[in-house]
Amino acid sequence: MRIYFSCSITGGRGDQPAYAALVAHLQAAGHRVLTAHLASPDLQGQEGGLEPEAVYDRDTAWVREADAVVAEVSTPSHGVGFEVAYALHRAKPVLCLHRRGARVSRMITGCREPGMACAEYGTEAEMLALADAFLAGGASRP
Numbered sequence: 001m002r003i004y005f006s007c008s009i010t011g012g013r014g015d016q017p018a019y020a021a022l023v024a025h026l027q028a029a030g031h032r033v034l035t036a037h038l039a040s041p042d043l044q045g046q047e048g049g050l051e052p053e054a055v056y057d058r059d060t061a062w063v064r065e066a067d068a069v070v071a072e073v074s075t076p077s078h079g080v081g082f083e084v085a086y087a088l089h090r091a092k093p094v095l096c097l098h099r100r101g102a103r104v105s106r107m108i109t110g111c112r113e114p115g116m117a118c119a120e121y122g123t124e125a126e127m128l129a130l131a132d133a134f135l136a137g138g139a140s141r142p
């Protein structure tokens, strides 16, 4: 599947190791992660020179191209929240994953839009298993 992986940049990069593990796992399973670069530890260097309009146009095109969105939402991020809503309103299945105990907006955890799934994990292995289950079944929902 073509997957738009979404994660915090401006909101903070404290969960970057989890982003990297998730993207590597999805790629190893044969998925095409359109935004794999977002998991990189030196992302700011790669994205820093881009104009905001270029980022917006590129990323919204990738969301439209994707079969599903997998977002790691433990670290609050305007961009991730926007991408989640943008995807849902184009009937893309969305999975929002967050660490147990992370403070996540109730606009995410309370969202009951068609195609939306939200799950918490305790360990990295649990996070990966949740993503697998979503892509194997839940991601086929309209």
Ligand SMILES: O=c1[nH]c(=O)n([C@H]2C[C@H](O)[C@@H](COP(=O)(O)O)O2)cc1CO
Pocket (backbone or CB within 6 Å): 005, 006, 007, 008, 009, 010, 011, 012, 038, 047, 048, 055, 059, 076, 077, 078, 079, 080, 083
């Ligand atoms: O430079 C960027 N490149 C980029 O692709 N994004 C997108 C992808 C991420 O899933 C999301 C992160 O948003 P934010 O920067 O508000 O945390 O927005 C966001 C930025 C910076 O706002």
